Amino acid sequence: MAVLDTNEIFYTTFEPKTKNRGITYIDGVPAFMVYKMAKPQFTVPSKEVHHINSYFTFAGKRKWDTASCTCYDPVTPSGAQAWMDWARLTYEAATGRAGYLDFYKKDIVYDDLGPVGDIVSEWIYKGAWVSKFNPGEVDWTNEGDAQEIQIEITYDYAILNF
Numbered sequence: 001m002a003v004l005d006t007n008e009i010f011y012t013t014f015e016p017k018t019k020n021r022g023i024t025y026i027d028g029v030p031a032f033m034v035y036k037m038a039k040p041q042f043t044v045p046s047k048e049v050h051h052i053n054s055y056f057t058f059a060g061k062r063k064w065d066t067a068s069c070t071c072y073d074p075v076t077p078s079g080a081q082a083w084m085d086w087a088r089l090t091y092e093a094a095t096g097r098a099g100y101l102d103f104y105k106k107d108i109v110y111d112d113l114g115p116v117g118d119i120v121s122e123w124i125y126k127g128a129w130v131s132k133f134n135p136g137e138v139d140w141t142n143e144g145d146a147q148e149i150q151i152e153i154t155y156d157y158a159i160l161n162f
Contacts, residue, residue, distance in 0.1 A: 017120060021113040024069070026128075027106050029082045036070035037110055040123055040158030064158065066131060069151040073135065079149050080135050087130040104129050108153065127156030
């Protein structure tokens, strides 16, 4: 017979993490520009080993998905310029020069914040670089929405510190 634990049957108060309390730190990009950042995601494929009429499975190589990032593009400092400065470290279109990994790969830190501004969890994206840059569009029929920049970030792996 199962024994009931009072911690499991009675209501327990908790403070949920909310989507609007977080901050992203990227070297060269002001933190106030980044208003939406995807948390790290990965996929682990299953592999099969067959033996006679049976098989067993095991985990394959973990593949980290790209992280999407949405930013405002203010007049000063220019958001597009900040992202392009980073992207040019990977490949410079004007000269055809490609960069070394050590130059264009950076670490990104995303902090979830509590209600009083304390850091309650921290993700570190290791070896991140800009793999897709979309500065958006302009539209004369629009009523004045802020311009946005869409970024895809590829990274080697991520660490959840706490």
